[in-house]
Amino acid sequence: MKLGPTTIRESFAEAFGMRFTRLIVTAHDEHWLEAAVREATGFATSVIACDVEAALERWLPTGETPDGRLGAAILMFGFSTASLADSVTRRVGQCILTCPTTAVFDGLPDGTERVPLGKFLRFFGDGFQRSKVIGDRRFWRVPVMDGEFLVEESVGVAKGIAGGNIILQCINSEGALRAARSVVDALAPMPGVIVPFPGGVVRSGSKVGSKYPKLRASTNNAYCPTLAGRVPTELHPNANCAYEVVIDGVDEPSVAGAMAKAARSAAGEGVLVIEAGNYGGKLGKFHFPLIDVLERFPG
Amino acid sequence: MALHLTTRTHWTLPIDLSGELPGLLAPLSPSEVGKRKLLVGREQVDLGEIFSISGSAGDGVVVWEGDLSTAFGIGHLLKEGQVTVRGSVGSYCGSQMKGGSIVVEGSAGTSVGAAMAGGTIHVLGSCGNDVGHDPRRGVGMTGGTIVVDGSAGTHVGRTIRRGTIAVRGSVGEGAVMDAIAGTVIVMGKSGRNAGSGMRRGSLFLLDDAPPEILPTFQRGRSLKPLILSLLLPHLASIGFKIDPSFAHRDMRLYHGDMLSLGLGEIFSVHQGDGE
Amino acid sequence: MAEPTIETPPTVALTDHHSDVVCMGCGCLCDDLSTQQRSDSSSDSADPGMLTILPACSLAHEWFAGLMAEDGPACLVRGRPVSIEEGTAAVRAILATAKRPLIAGLSNTSVEAQREAVHLAERWRGVLMGHASPVAARVHRAAQAAGLVTSTLGEVRQRADVVVLWNADPVVTHPRHFERYSLHPKGRFVPRGRKDRQLIWIGSTPCASSELADIKVIFAPGRDVEALSVLQGILNGVELDEKMVLRQTGVSPDVWRDLSTTLRQARYGAVFYDPNLSPESAIHAEHDARALMQWVTLLNETTSFVFHALTEGGNGSGLEQVVAWTTGRSGILDFGSGVPTVLTDVDSAQDLISRRSVDAALFVSSDPLREWEPAEWRRLGFIPTVVLSNSSTATSSSATVWFRTAPLSYAAGGTVFRSDGVALRVRPITSSALPSDEEILRRLVCLA
Numbered sequence A: 001m002k003l004g005p006t007t008i009r010e011s012f013a014e015a016f017g018m019r020f021t022r023l024i025v026t027a028h029d030e031h032w033l034e035a036a037v038r039e040a041t042g043f044a045t046s047v048i049a050c051d052v053e054a055a056l057e058r059w060l061p062t063g064e065t066p067d068g069r070l071g072a073a074i075l076m077f078g079f080s081t082a083s084l085a086d087s088v089t090r091r092v093g094q095c096i097l098t099c100p101t102t103a104v105f106d107g108l109p110d111g112t113e114r115v116p117l118g119k120f121l122r123f124f125g126d127g128f129q130r131s132k133v134i135g136d137r138r139f140w141r142v143p144v145m146d147g148e149f150l151v152e153e154s155v156g157v158a159k160g161i162a163g164g165n166i167i168l169q170c171i172n173s174e175g176a177l178r179a180a181r182s183v184v185d186a187l188a189p190m191p192g193v194i195v196p197f198p199g200g201v202v203r204s205g206s207k208v209g210s211k212y213p214k215l216r217a218s219t220n221n222a223y224c225p226t227l228a229g230r231v232p233t234e235l236h237p238n239a240n241c242a243y244e245v246v247i248d249g250v251d252e253p254s255v256a257g258a259m260a261k262a263a264r265s266a267a268g269e270g271v272l273v274i275e276a277g278n279y280g281g282k283l284g285k286f287h288f289p290l291i292d293v294l295e296r297f298p299g
Numbered sequence B: 001m002a003l004h005l006t007t008r009t010h011w012t013l014p015i016d017l018s019g020e021l022p023g024l025l026a027p028l029s030p031s032e033v034g035k036r037k038l039l040v041g042r043e044q045v046d047l048g049e050i051f052s053i054s055g056s057a058g059d060g061v062v063v064w065e066g067d068l069s070t071a072f073g074i075g076h077l078l079k080e081g082q083v084t085v086r087g088s089v090g091s092y093c094g095s096q097m098k099g100g101s102i103v104v105e106g107s108a109g110t111s112v113g114a115a116m117a118g119g120t121i122h123v124l125g126s127c128g129n130d131v132g133h134d135p136r137r138g139v140g141m142t143g144g145t146i147v148v149d150g151s152a153g154t155h156v157g158r159t160i161r162r163g164t165i166a167v168r169g170s171v172g173e174g175a176v177m178d179a180i181a182g183t184v185i186v187m188g189k190s191g192r193n194a195g196s197g198m199r200r201g202s203l204f205l206l207d208d209a210p211p212e213i214l215p216t217f218q219r220g221r222s223l224k225p226l227i228l229s230l231l232l233p234h235l236a237s238i239g240f241k242i243d244p245s246f247a248h249r250d251m252r253l254y255h256g257d258m259l260s261l262g263l264g265e266i267f268s269v270h271q272g273d274g275e
Numbered sequence C: 001m002a003e004p005t006i007e008t009p010p011t012v013a014l015t016d017h018h019s020d021v022v023c024m025g026c027g028c029l030c031d032d033l034s035t036q037q038r039s040d041s042s043s044d045s046a047d048p049g050m051l052t053i054l055p056a057c058s059l060a061h062e063w064f065a066g067l068m069a070e071d072g073p074a075c076l077v078r079g080r081p082v083s084i085e086e087g088t089a090a091v092r093a094i095l096a097t098a099k100r101p102l103i104a105g106l107s108n109t110s111v112e113a114q115r116e117a118v119h120l121a122e123r124w125r126g127v128l129m130g131h132a133s134p135v136a137a138r139v140h141r142a143a144q145a146a147g148l149v150t151s152t153l154g155e156v157r158q159r160a161d162v163v164v165l166w167n168a169d170p171v172v173t174h175p176r177h178f179e180r181y182s183l184h185p186k187g188r189f190v191p192r193g194r195k196d197r198q199l200i201w202i203g204s205t206p207c208a209s210s211e212l213a214d215i216k217v218i219f220a221p222g223r224d225v226e227a228l229s230v231l232q233g234i235l236n237g238v239e240l241d242e243k244m245v246l247r248q249t250g251v252s253p254d255v256w257r258d259l260s261t262t263l264r265q266a267r268y269g270a271v272f273y274d275p276n277l278s279p280e281s282a283i284h285a286e287h288d289a290r291a292l293m294q295w296v297t298l299l300n301e302t303t304s305f306v307f308h309a310l311t312e313g314g315n316g317s318g319l320e321q322v323v324a325w326t327t328g329r330s331g332i333l334d335f336g337s338g339v340p341t342v343l344t345d346v347d348s349a350q351d352l353i354s355r356r357s358v359d360a361a362l363f364v365s366s367d368p369l370r371e372w373e374p375a376e377w378r379r380l381g382f383i384p385t386v387v388l389s390n391s392s393t394a395t396s397s398s399a400t401v402w403f404r405t406a407p408l409s410y411a412a413g414g415t416v417f418r419s420d421g422v423a424l425r426v427r428p429i430t431s432s433a434l435p436s437d438e439e440i441l442r443r444l445v446c447l448a
């Protein structure tokens, strides 16, 4: 299949079932909001070595936040509800509670499970914390040096999918960067998905295992241009640079939709091949055949 | 199609309506509704003798109309459904309700929403004493929301444990007295002795006049009560609109009552005398 | 101490002498009076001049004067003299047709009569006015919410070395209070009487009693709750804003602190408060009483203190007791459903009648119309009323059925309760052919 000059290679993305939560963070202004989001989603690219995969889902205008201030929705994906619970509390406690003017709310009230957030963080108030129940939601007010940190008692957790992806093979690095960024820009406003790697893009695509027994993952040598010729390669003969965009989403359609949108926005001059990465299909429960996905979500 | 019950004449003796809940009336035909017994003074009277009946409560909606100022206990123990009163109603409206909603288009007597645990009550007129409080048992509300467009009498939210009360007009003396927690918002003037004995909980005084604060409350600093920004939309959803800018205004905080636990707070838009 | 001198009529040929007579002229309920009836007077003379009361007390005179049994038919139905049987039958007819009868005005009769009245209310599923006045009801409610540390007045007499009067003027309202209970008696732990006691007066309007006080604190009118908050705050170690204290109470914090120190040094303190004196509304009485009770409770952390309300005369205390032990409730009770329910949206019989929320009324030994506005009189005219009283009053003369009963303590006996819960036996000082309230009420109950 072709999208303009770009070949869509028949391939599938292999994705995994994960647990996720959505936090709504608000702050006095953009500056502090960005600071909080940046911190809270730091060191959260891949669960290979991070506790969660997290990123900004989208910015929220004042009309869409519970307290009427500027806000952001963050998605966090973890292996289990328990590990997610631990990470959410730590991250909010260290990165948002600490950030001037912020407040945190549950962005997933319909989640199938709930994990504590304010329920634990309130103890920072050392007995001076107060709670308020509004409707059927409980909030905690923790006294801090600029007033109060407002945080919801608990946040919802639901089943999500991590590991949707596309790989771009390009003629040169300039074209590859341009294409990768247009993918990220296209996905930014989409609800329900995040791209957790730096700037949304990963250059160190990995394979399972390594010659070193302790290492669970190592570089995906079949896609490294510098190794083409030495080892069997998956790269197009003219490709000198490849990037991967990994997509985590709240459900199957949002991951599939995001993959389709990603491929469409990447395709064009300088992009030789777009495909989806997998590990042979045995590890992940969810398979997203790229061509299939593109047909399901026509431009 | 709601069930409409309209008083036939003017009543001065109290009518006990505490048993007439939408859920109970829903499966009944008008003639069955008319045969229900109501306690008037000490007599059992057919409902149909007092009220003319039309429609059905199949949709969970009951509308009371006419002269109901002596009818007490409307919506007592309400769990679901909607009760509307076209006019004024007597005491204990919505007492101990657990859910559902009540709208009183006139005024209400004493102990509106006494010890209620959930649901919403909207009184378009004014309320008597003891809003949310049941003086018979000394118990306050444990959940739910009461909004009053008019004013309210003494002891609004006395011994409240949870839940929210908002009053657009003024309130009498002893608001949130002996509160255990919970939230009360007063947009008009508040009488003296507010918050006396409160352990936790919040009283918001949104009137510009200087408030009367007991000497056992300690004057704190000023802050923007962000929590209001969550409360106001909740109140608006019941039909009680407050200018959202209140949530972003600096308010003076008073802590108390130091004679009890002292974790309660009074927020006042009036800044008080500074140092 | 010298007795206040009161003009007493010359006693001529004293024949009928009684001792340990109970006076219900004020909340003191003195049970140590002697009365002497002059021989030339008939037993049911209406002339108070015929009775000599010792020790003399102006209020007692007034009270006994109001009791002098009147002559006349024992029962009138619509102004027509009838037999008591016919009268009770008429009452039965009224109660049987009423949908919500009111039984009220019970605070001037014996507990025996009060008990019958409760039975009557229960039998006819009526409304029972279970307290003496809205103020009494509010003070009762305050005690229920705040808890009450109290004692008998005898204990005060034997022990109290510090007596605090809070907005109270017993010299005028309870003339023999100082003499019998609070100031002058030589007690076991205060052997020198007045010399061993400190009298502290705290209030807003100086009065005859404040003149006698050793320490006086005068605070801004109506600021009782604020003043008591300050006093509690001091005991609790709360940091108080000095300026705020001065502004709200009109008294400097140092004065309140010194006062607290004095009180803490008491071995046994007694606080007397008159709820009928200061508040503009019953709600104020409740708030003031609540704060006082809490304050007294706090004082008990370091020493002994008791609280007493100075009540009005009569047997309001007995009424509260009777209602409590027969129904387990207090206040205005509605027996309409068969189970006594406390009415919290009305304060008084007047409320119920002006809203026409009752359709018949029975008043026992009281004259509510005396205090009511003429407009309410007319309202009362709409419903049949039954009145038990001795003298003809506005209420009795407009009654559908009026039983003339023997007045308690003058011509009828029974039991009454003093405000501290001590029961007193009342014996009549004269005999009367008229039945007592109790007898009529029992007949009405039996008839039912």
Ligand code: SF4
Residues within 6 Å of the ligand: C023, C024, C025, C026, C027, C028, C029, C030, C033, C057, C058, C059, C060, C063, C174, C175, C176, C177
């Ligand atoms: S003090 Fe009161 S009870 Fe005692 S004699 Fe005088 S009026 Fe009677």
